Amino acid sequence: MAGCGTISPDTIKPPPVRAIDFTIDIQPIIVSKDWTINMFEYLAGNLGPALAQAGVACRVLEPIIVDNPSWEYIADESALRGMMQGHSAAIRVWLVRELVPAVLSETSTSALAAPPAGAAYSPTSSCDGVALAVRAMEDRNTLVHEMGHALGLSHPAEGADNCSLPEVKCRLMSYCFATRNQFSADEIDTIRHWAAVLATQPAAQ
Numbered sequence: 001m002a003g004c005g006t007i008s009p010d011t012i013k014p015p016p017v018r019a020i021d022f023t024i025d026i027q028p029i030i031v032s033k034d035w036t037i038n039m040f041e042y043l044a045g046n047l048g049p050a051l052a053q054a055g056v057a058c059r060v061l062e063p064i065i066v067d068n069p070s071w072e073y074i075a076d077e078s079a080l081r082g083m084m085q086g087h088s089a090a091i092r093v094w095l096v097r098e099l100v101p102a103v104l105s106e107t108s109t110s111a112l113a114a115p116p117a118g119a120a121y122s123p124t125s126s127c128d129g130v131a132l133a134v135r136a137m138e139d140r141n142t143l144v145h146e147m148g149h150a151l152g153l154s155h156p157a158e159g160a161d162n163c164s165l166p167e168v169k170c171r172l173m174s175y176c177f178a179t180r181n182q183f184s185a186d187e188i189d190t191i192r193h194w195a196a197v198l199a200t201q202p203a204a205q
């Protein structure tokens with residue numbers, strides 16, 4: 001894949017875009033009625049340009065406010081699965097206060113040194129969607145990274161995520177926070193596969 005420029009957020013090449021031929025629905029879910037966060041702007045503004053690389057547009061639905069205090073702090077993977085179980089025609093994005101304690105990795109039960117900013121289930125799981133900590137709203141690519149997981153992607157160079165490698169440093173599915181903004185060709189194929197599957201599911205009522 002093309003490089004994304006030098007290691008500087010200011011000089012990263014914008015990702016290429018392709019003609020849009022799929023649209024996926026995104027359902028924001030906010031777990032506290034006290035939060036006045038504009039999820040629509042955040043989701044549309046961050047997901048739109050990133051998914052355009054795969055020819056996929058996203059339509060952000062009216063946010064649902066569930067106001068369930070027990071879902072503000074996600075204590076472990078069991079709680080996460082309880083919240084995110086099932087599937088919907090729209091990919092759900094849950095905004096929570098924090099994923100605590102440090103027992104969740106994004107996609108497995110291995111422990112992390114710090115609470116993750118987000119978590120996601122792949123489309124083949126019995127759960128679906130993305131959970132994001134409120135603080136992750138400041139890093140626009142965290143949402144895109146988690147959405148990548150929700151659309152079937154895993155990390156590049158798993159276990160050796162070396163950001164000095166040109167093929168890794170600009171990948172959205174890496175942990176190269178300053179420089180990532182692109183999906184690889186294989187990842188785009190996977191996103192398009194799951195976007196096509198989603199397009200065949202009945203619309204949410």
Ligand SMILES: [Zn+2]
Nearest residue numbers: 106145149155
């Ligand atoms: Zn990840």
